[in-house]
Amino acid sequence: MKRIGLKAAILALVASTVSIVSALAGDSAAVRNCTWCHGADAQGYTVAPRLAGQRPQYIMKQIQSFHEHTRNNPFSRQYMWNAVAALSQYDARDLANYFATIPPKPANDGDSALAVKGKQIFMDGIPEANIVSCYACHGPNGEGVRDIPRLGGLAYFYVKARLEQWGQGYHSTLGSPMPLVANHLGPEEIEALASYLSFVK
Structure with missing residues (x-):
């Protein structure tokens, strides 16, 4: 009886999870x-990032940052603060x-000639600028870890814009190291990183 009860509980839990996903998918x-701006298949556009395959903890953390107005770049202020207000x-x-x-799906919209340099920065960092490798936090394939985002395959323009905005002092979440990191990246290094990441699967 105990085994039957446990199986029933597990099936009920799975069914409830499936029903949530099915309801959302419909x-x-x-x-x-969300898909109005991020694309019908959530693969994103140049200015709206891909949500497909993103780390769920990261999405939740960013929604919280929009709620609290700590993610304060121009598009966040203009669109996302209101979009999540009632969520x-x-x-x-x-x-x-x-x-x-x-x-x-990878955006594949970067400059392939810069991808080699971008990969080197991603994998090795920039020691002379005291910048550690990107993969140390984001994973060797930019897949992300927990609330650290998946970068692999994001649109070139989006990554470039975010790095530039962090360098200008905008924030994403409190305590994020990205404004400090981006502040040490030059325009060519930003171009290379954004290009490389757009091709990562």
Whole structure:
């Protein structure tokens, strides 16, 4: 009897999870609100990042940052602060889990001639500028870890713009090292990194 009860509980849990994902994958207004800018298949555009395959913890953390207005770059202020204003933490969790299930596709829109230099910066950092490798936090393939984002395959223009904005002093979440890191990157290094990452699968 105990085994039957345990199996029933597990099946109920799985069924509830599937129903959440199915509801979101269908005609969910919450998903439509996101894909309006991030693309019908959540692969993103040049200015709106890909959500497909992104780390769910990262998406939830960013939604919190939009709520708290700590992610303060111009597009965040203009669009995302209002977009998440009425989003509950439960809706945020369900959205994050849903988008994480969609296989990501690389943007492939960078300058292939700069990708070799970008890969070197990503893998080795810039020792003379005291910048550690990107993969130390983001993983060897830019896949992300927990609330550290997946970078692999993001659009060239988006990564370039974010690095430039961090260098200008904008923030994403409190305590993020990225403004300090980006402040030590020159325009050519930013171009190379953004190009390389756009091709990473």
